[in-house]
Amino acid sequence: MDLKKRLNSVVNKNKQVNPKYLEEVIKSDFYYLISNYFEVDMLDIVVDIKAMNNKFEIVVECVGDRMKMVRTLP
Numbered sequence: 001m002d003l004k005k006r007l008n009s010v011v012n013k014n015k016q017v018n019p020k021y022l023e024e025v026i027k028s029d030f031y032y033l034i035s036n037y038f039e040v041d042m043l044d045i046v047v048d049i050k051a052m053n054n055k056f057e058i059v060v061e062c063v064g065d066r067m068k069m070v071r072t073l074p
Contacts, residue, residue: 023047030060038064 006025027047034040044063049056 019049023049026058026060030062034062034064037068037070038062039066039068040064 006029024047026049027042027045030047031040031042031045034045040062046059046061048059048061050059
């Protein structure tokens with residue numbers, strides 16, 4: 001399932017029942033993405049979602065220990 005479909009599914013099923021679950025799903029997806037580039041710990045990622053006038057403000061904060069080396073062609 002692609003990310004957009006997964007997010008829609010989670011939002012539609014859980015946004016009113018358990019908003020913290022949505023934050024944890026986004027945190028997990030972000031960790032999967034960012035851990036390709038940085039040494040990070042799941043505990044160093046914070047997701048905050050606020051509903052504002054029929055829109056959502058989503059803030060993701062993360063602290064990484066170091067960047068991972070990216071392979072480059074010679």
